[in-house]
Amino acid sequence: MRASLQKQPPGIQTKSMLNLPNKLSPLYSATYPRSKMARAEVRRHTGTNDLQRTAADPCIIEIDVLEIGSGTGLLSFMLAPHVRSLVGVDTASGMISAFNTKLASLTTPNLCAINHCLTNPDSPELQGACASLATQRRQKVEPPYRVDLVVSHLTLHHIPSLAEIFATMYACLKPGGVVVLTDYEDFGPEAIRFHPESKRPGVERHGIKVDEANKILVQTGFDEVKVERAFVLRKEVDAEDVEGRVQEDMDFPFLVCFGTKR
Numbered sequence: 001m002r003a004s005l006q007k008q009p010p011g012i013q014t015k016s017m018l019n020l021p022n023k024l025s026p027l028y029s030a031t032y033p034r035s036k037m038a039r040a041e042v043r044r045h046t047g048t049n050d051l052q053r054t055a056a057d058p059c060i061i062e063i064d065v066l067e068i069g070s071g072t073g074l075l076s077f078m079l080a081p082h083v084r085s086l087v088g089v090d091t092a093s094g095m096i097s098a099f100n101t102k103l104a105s106l107t108t109p110n111l112c113a114i115n116h117c118l119t120n121p122d123s124p125e126l127q128g129a130c131a132s133l134a135t136q137r138r139q140k141v142e143p144p145y146r147v148d149l150v151v152s153h154l155t156l157h158h159i160p161s162l163a164e165i166f167a168t169m170y171a172c173l174k175p176g177g178v179v180v181l182t183d184y185e186d187f188g189p190e191a192i193r194f195h196p197e198s199k200r201p202g203v204e205r206h207g208i209k210v211d212e213a214n215k216i217l218v219q220t221g222f223d224e225v226k227v228e229r230a231f232v233l234r235k236e237v238d239a240e241d242v243e244g245r246v247q248e249d250m251d252f253p254f255l256v257c258f259g260t261k262r
């Protein structure tokens, strides 16, 4: 991973970004450090278990990233050392607090998270966050701020309208920018088991359907759309037996959705 990222030219804003998503997918699988498979994947690409170690390396690509549903920052804090800036948006104040606790330990953070339901690329909340990160790195950028990359992990299944969020993502991108989105696949009725019953309120769909995501990304205007299985997460799920509720392991395929803005 380290070597691949170093090969990226700075200031990428064109279709040369297209090979970036493939390089990001191991980072996604790494967002689940409990998973042995994910750890093995990270080791395979980096030679280390600890992606944060690369923070001091000069392998930063000069791109600005927007993350939808940043949560506690599992993915954000892994990506941030490799990019110029990252703004996370999340609608849960508890998630933002946990993110900010992690942030407090960094001396010169290039990332932040805002408690915001993003529907407008020009929202003062998003523009303000981008402006403040640009100021921190002493860079003068003419607003409106747009990003090179939009990422999202395990969040799409919470969002009521994929068409609306994809349109918002598209509007937030610079021309040539890229979306790389992962979530578990709706591979059939069994996909519902990803969440135990107690966690199903707030889940809008039990995973993402390949054809549906593909179609909506294309309808949104994205170019070079690709929706494919990227990795598998083995997860404990509830199961019923004659004695009552027990736990068992189940594999959930994860999709990665790519698209570029013309």
Ligand SMILES: C[S@@+](CC[C@H](N)C(=O)[O-])C[C@H]1O[C@@H](n2cnc3c(N)ncnc32)[C@H](O)[C@@H]1O
Binding pocket: 031, 068, 069, 070, 071, 072, 073, 074, 075, 089, 090, 091, 092, 095, 116, 117, 118, 152, 153, 154, 155, 158, 159
């Ligand atoms: C399952 S968590 C994933 C968090 C993080 N991406 C990770 O992988 O650890 C889903 C997150 O999406 C957030 N969320 C739900 N709807 C959202 C929306 N419309 N906009 C932004 N965040 C949202 C939730 O608050 C939650 O933090």
